[in-house]
Amino acid sequence: MMRLDPRYTWMRQVAALAALLAVWEAADRANLLNPIYAPSPSRVGAALVDLFADGRIWPHLEATFGAALGGLALGILVGVVLGVVAALVPFIAELLEPVMTVLNAIPRVILAPLFVIWLGIGLASKVALSFILVAVLIFFTVFTGIRQVDRRLVERVVTLGGNRRALVRHVYLPSVASWVLGNLKIAVGFAFTGACVGEFVAATEGLGYLLSFAQSTYNAALMFALILLILVVVLLIFGLAGRLEKHLLRWN
Amino acid sequence: MHDLTISYGGEPVLEGASLAVGDGSFVSLVGPSGSGKSSLLRAVIGLQRPLSGTVETGLAPSQIGILFQDDALLPWKTARENVALGLTFNGMVRGKALAEADAWLARLDLAGLGDRFPRRLSGGQRKRVALAQVLAMRPKLMLMDEPFASLDAIVRARVVKDLVALVEREKISVLLVTHDLEEALSLSDDVYLLSQGPRARITEHYDVPLPRPRDPVLSRTHPAFAPLYERLWADLSREVDQRAEAA
Structure with a gap:
């Protein structure tokens, strides 16, 4: 069997993606694909450039970021x-x-229409959906984490003369921080899911709203461009969250 | 301690234990697994309430240090911060506590490692940090629950040698629980033997006439060592055999 050098894995992956895009583009130019369903990479790229060229994307990005963050x-x-x-x-x-177990068990995005009824089609209903997705995740992270805190560390602090306040400061809070940071990337993904789904259900701005608009106008190129944009944005935030996690959990 | 009875999971694991640790003396408690050795130390430091009996140390809690089998260092604090922890809990200002911690780390051959997190230290280094953490409190009594069991033989011998030199110099009383009969005899002035639990009892006391200051490795070559070891081993074997027959 051929042995692959692991140092060049990323180069092979990029080359495979480039080859796929080239085949896709060639198929489009040879009229083998219907651009209504599968627009070529160049059409998607043009749609993406369009979004930024006239600046109309910025309020939508701002709305989605605001709701998600x-x-x-x-x-x-x-x-x-x-x-x-x-x-x-x-x-x-x-x-x-x-309550949290029930909320955790159901797909929480089904609450989106309810939040629209309660809070309107503005920012609040999107923030609420992101909030409920993230809060349940973090609740269980912290709740189970504190119950499983290392008893040896608690006893160590107690035998060194630490009181309840010292335990919270030196054992419980750092433990909680490490569990929360360990789940930060998942929480970021949940937050953007909440914002986009909320906008998709009912909104006047945001990336989710644009997706809904692209769907209703059968504009697949715009839809691909928006999916790509959301992907890039989330990956960027994942990167930032990863750096933050690496810095704050450097002891690990 | 006098007539101490301790339970584990509701059942008495150790019954009627009485022993004394004199000022500056090194006392070991040996016995088979399940004889309540660790529970006894936990009762002395107040982590476990005895069913009956009394523990009198005449010391403030900050004057009693304990070393567990696991080093139990806080993983998010550096070696220096871990050592300084007990000092700050007892009122020392942080800057002074950190300086004191550095001095203790240097005394235990850890100079320059103060900024490292426990994960980046070897097993022997972590054990030394845990030791520095307890010694920095200037304890009058140290309780040790097989603290060196997880170390390899050479590292263990070096750490133990340093520990003995320090407790002899600082005149710290020590109560050590261990499975290791050789370690108990080579370090101690007195050794107590516990029978097999549950309802274990202190069955024998051995006075160890080895001179001090003591080298924990070379003391094993002293003429008094081997006969004492044979006696202790025979008594321990008899205890275990009797319990097995009774079962």
């Missing part, structure tokens, strides 16, 4: 607080755990 921040905050409280107060855990 707002939902992400709120979701992390509320998820951490509820997770910590539920882990430390059994009565609160009794009340919260069943």
